[in-house]
Amino acid sequence: MTEAMLRGQKGLASVKDLPVRQDGPPPGGFPPVRYARRIANSGPSGLAVVLFSSVVIGWGMYQVGQGNLHRRTLKAEKIAARQAILPLIQAEEDARFVREKKKFMEEEAKIMANVPGWKVGENVYNSGRWMPPSTGKIRAEC
Amino acid sequence: MTFFFLTLVLKIVVLTIPLLLGVAFLVLAERKVLASMQRRKGPNVVGIFGIFQPIADGLKLVVKEPVLPSSANLVIFLFAPVLTFLLSQVAWAVIPFGDGLVLADLNVGLLYLFAVSSLGVYGIITAGWSSNSKYAFLGSLRSAAQMVSYEVSIGLILITVLLCTGSLNLSEVVRAQTHVWFCVPLFPLLVMFFISCLAETNRAPFDLPEAEAELVAGYNVEYSSMGFALFFLGEYANMIVMGSLCTLFFLGGWLPPFDFVAFHWIPGIFWFGLKVTFFLFCFIWVRAAFPRYRYDQLMRLGWKVLLPLSLAWVVLVSGILLSFDYLP
Numbered sequence: 001m002t003e004a005m006l007r008g009q010k011g012l013a014s015v016k017d018l019p020v021r022q023d024g025p026p027p028g029g030f031p032p033v034r035y036a037r038r039i040a041n042s043g044p045s046g047l048a049v050v051l052f053s054s055v056v057i058g059w060g061m062y063q064v065g066q067g068n069l070h071r072r073t074l075k076a077e078k079i080a081a082r083q084a085i086l087p088l089i090q091a092e093e094d095a096r097f098v099r100e101k102k103k104f105m106e107e108e109a110k111i112m113a114n115v116p117g118w119k120v121g122e123n124v125y126n127s128g129r130w131m132p133p134s135t136g137k138i139r140a141e142c
Numbered sequence: 143m144t145f146f147f148l149t150l151v152l153k154i155v156v157l158t159i160p161l162l163l164g165v166a167f168l169v170l171a172e173r174k175v176l177a178s179m180q181r182r183k184g185p186n187v188v189g190i191f192g193i194f195q196p197i198a199d200g201l202k203l204v205v206k207e208p209v210l211p212s213s214a215n216l217v218i219f220l221f222a223p224v225l226t227f228l229l230s231q232v233a234w235a236v237i238p239f240g241d242g243l244v245l246a247d248l249n250v251g252l253l254y255l256f257a258v259s260s261l262g263v264y265g266i267i268t269a270g271w272s273s274n275s276k277y278a279f280l281g282s283l284r285s286a287a288q289m290v291s292y293e294v295s296i297g298l299i300l301i302t303v304l305l306c307t308g309s310l311n312l313s314e315v316v317r318a319q320t321h322v323w324f325c326v327p328l329f330p331l332l333v334m335f336f337i338s339c340l341a342e343t344n345r346a347p348f349d350l351p352e353a354e355a356e357l358v359a360g361y362n363v364e365y366s367s368m369g370f371a372l373f374f375l376g377e378y379a380n381m382i383v384m385g386s387l388c389t390l391f392f393l394g395g396w397l398p399p400f401d402f403v404a405f406h407w408i409p410g411i412f413w414f415g416l417k418v419t420f421f422l423f424c425f426i427w428v429r430a431a432f433p434r435y436r437y438d439q440l441m442r443l444g445w446k447v448l449l450p451l452s453l454a455w456v457v458l459v460s461g462i463l464l465s466f467d468y469l470p
Contacts, residue, residue, distance in 0.1 A: 064468065071308075
C-alpha cells in the first residue's frame with residue numbers, strides 16, 4: 001500500500017489513474033516522500049520538567065541537610081563524651097607507661113649487666129629534653 | 143602477628159575468589175542479556191543454560207600457547223596484563239559490602255580509589271608500547287586519552303558527593319545517605335557519573351579504542367592466552383568496581399530502599415549486590431541499545447559537556463550547603 005492510498009493525499013494511487021498511458025510523473029507531481037522520523041511532541045513541557053526536577057532536587061537537598069545536621073549533633077556528642085572521660089584515659093595511660101618503663105629498665109639492667117660503666121636508664125640523647133620512647137612496648141600505641 | 147597475617151590472607155581470598163567468579167559469570171550474563179535483547183538464545187550448549195560457558199572459555203585461554211612477538215619488549219609485555227589485573231583487584235580493598243564488611247576501612251578510601259583507577263592507565267600504556275606494534279600503540283594511546291579525559295569529570299562529581307558527606311571514608315559516605323540516597327538530590331550527577339564510568343571502562347558506546355568492526359582490537363592485539371585473559375578479567379572487574387562505586391555514592395550502598403523493619407532483616411550485602419547488579423545490567427543494556435561514538439564526539443562530550451556541568455554542580459551544591467548551613 002502506498003502512502004497516497006493510506007492517507008488520501010493527492011497523487012497517483014494506481015497507474016490506471018493516468019490520463020495518458022506513458023511514463024512520467026502523475027498530474028500534480030508525485031506525493032511527498034516521508035523521510036523524516038515522526039517525533040511525538042506529547043509529554044510534559046520543558047518548564048514542567050524543570051519545575052518538577054527542581055522540586056525533587058530541592059527536597060533531596062533539604063533531606064541531605066537534615067541528615068548532616070543530625071550527624072553534626074552526633075559528632076558533637078561523641079567529642080563531648082571523649083572530653084569527659086579524657087582525664088580517666090590519660091591516668092590509665094600514665095599508669096601503664098610507668099609500669100612498662102619499670103619493666104623495660106629491669107630488662108635493660110639484665111641485658112647490660114656485663115658491660116662495665118653502663119648506667120641503666122640513661123638518656124641516649126645529648127639534649128636534656130625528654131624524648132618519647134621510639135620503639136618497643138613502652139610506646140602508647142603498641 | 144602470624145594470626146593477623148593469616149586472617150588477612152584468608153579475608154583476601156574470601157574476597158577475591160567470589161569476585162573472579164562474579165567476573166566470569168558477568169561475561170556469561172552479558173552474552174545472555176545481549177542475546178535476549180536481540181531475540182537470540184545466547185550460549186546454551188556448555189552446561190544447562192550455558193552455565194559452564196565461562197569456565198570453558200577460561201580453560202581454553204589457559205591451555206593456549208602464549209604467543210610472544212619477537213620484537214616485543216618482553217619484560218614489560220608480560221608485566222602489563224599482570225598490572226592491569228592486579229589494579230582491578232586492589233580497588234576492592236576499600237569497598238564496603240555491608241556495615242563494617244570491608245577489608246580496609248581507610249579514612250582516605252576515596253583518594254585510594256582515585257589513585258588506583260589513575261594507575262590503571264599505565265597497564266594499558268605499557269601494553270601498547272611494549273607490543274612494538276603500531277596498532278597496539280595507537281590503540282593504547284586512544285584508550286589512555288579517553289580514560290584520562292573522563293577521570294576529570296568523575297573527580298568533580300565525587301567532589302560534589304564529598305561536599306554532602308564530609309568524609310572520604312566510603313562507609314561514612316553510605317551512612318550519610320541514611321536520610322536520603324544521593325540519587326534524589328544529585329540525580330543529574332548520577333547520570334553523568336554513569337556515563338563517565340562507561341567511558342572510563344572503555345565500554346560501549348565509548349568502546350571505540352577497541353571497536354571490533356572498525357579497527358583491530360586496540361591495545362591488546364598482540365596478546366593471546368593468559369595475557370589476554372588477564373586483560374579481559376581486569377576490564378570486567380573494573381566494570382563491577384564502577385558499578386559498586388555508583389551504588390556506594392548514589393544508591394546508598396548496603397542500605398535497604400525503604401526503612402521497613404522487614405527490609406532490615408535482609409543482610410546489607412544482599413541490597414548492595416542487587417544494586418550493583420542493576421548497574422551492571424545497565425552497562426549491558428547501553429551496549430545493546432546505543433551506537434558507537436566518534437572520537438571527536440567522545441572528546442567533546444568529556445571536555446565540553448560533562449566537565450563544565452560537573453563543575454557547575456560543585457558550585458551549586460556547595461552554595462546550597464553553605465547558604466543553608468547544611469555542611470556536615
